Structures are given as C-alpha cells and as structure tokens.
Amino acid sequence: MPCGLCGAEPPSQAAHSNYGKGLSIKACDSQVFPLCLKCHFQLDQSGQIPREERRKRERELVDRTRHQLQIFEQWTDEVEEAYQRADKYKDIKMIEIFCKSILIVFAWFGMTIAIRDLLAKIESMAKTKGGSIPPKRHPTSPADKGEVCEPN
Numbered sequence: 001m002p003c004g005l006c007g008a009e010p011p012s013q014a015a016h017s018n019y020g021k022g023l024s025i026k027a028c029d030s031q032v033f034p035l036c037l038k039c040h041f042q043l044d045q046s047g048q049i050p051r052e053e054r055r056k057r058e059r060e061l062v063d064r065t066r067h068q069l070q071i072f073e074q075w076t077d078e079v080e081e082a083y084q085r086a087d088k089y090k091d092i093k094m095i096e097i098f099c100k101s102i103l104i105v106f107a108w109f110g111m112t113i114a115i116r117d118l119l120a121k122i123e124s125m126a127k128t129k130g131g132s133i134p135p136k137r138h139p140t141s142p143a144d145k146g147e148v149c150e151p152n
Helices: 037-044 051-071 077-107 112-128
Strands: 013-016 032-035
Touching (some): 032 051, 037 051
C-alpha cells in the first residue's frame, strides 16, 4: 500500500497507532496503517506534531486503512473483532497508563494505596466489559507464520 500521508509508492512500513500504548503496552495490530520511512519517523519520533493532532491523524489513517482492506476483502472477521476490542479498550488503557504514571509521582507523597485501589478498579472494569485487553498481535498475522507481506 502507498504511504497514508504523502502517497509515496510501496514498499511502506506498518505503522501502529500510538494511542493506547505505553509503559510496555503495544498497540493492537488492527490499529495499523502504511507509512513511508520519512513519514513514519516524522509521525512517531520527530516531536514536530502535537500529540492531539497526531492521535487524530492516526485514527483517520487506521480507519482509512481498514476501509481499503475491507474493499479488497483482506479485512477478516477476526481482525474486525480485534479492531473493535482495541477501540473499546483504548480509553481504559489510557486511564490505566495515566494512573500508573500518577502512582510513580504520588509514591513520593505516600499516596500509593488510593492509586493502587483505583488501578484495581480499572482492571476489574476492563474484565467485566468483555474479557481481556486485545492481544498485541493478531493470531493469523503473516509475521506470526514466518511469511513475508508483499504488496499486491
């Protein structure tokens, strides 16, 4: 697929949404979109794009990629389930990441018990809303089978 930002011809890199990851939490593979090397660096690492604008672009790129793959019948039911779970849990994951960050700060002030209770409630809420957080990698991903993804 061509780069989702500048339109450069393939090969492109599989860029994951940065929304909902952090502290060793990786984004689900259903939250991926194609970017050339230059755009991938600019979006991920350059610091040139404010966080909220970057998240908005990533969401648009994920949805556009999903739509394109659905047109070509490459978006399976399993991937759609992972996409829906990732979308459902992104807010819970962001709250959890925020609380873990706050835990580090509040530890200096002896307030860890209240924050730990809050984290336990968030984990409990995630489990009661449909199961576990989506897996990092789709089980039928070509990379898991040792296959190489090539553009059509």
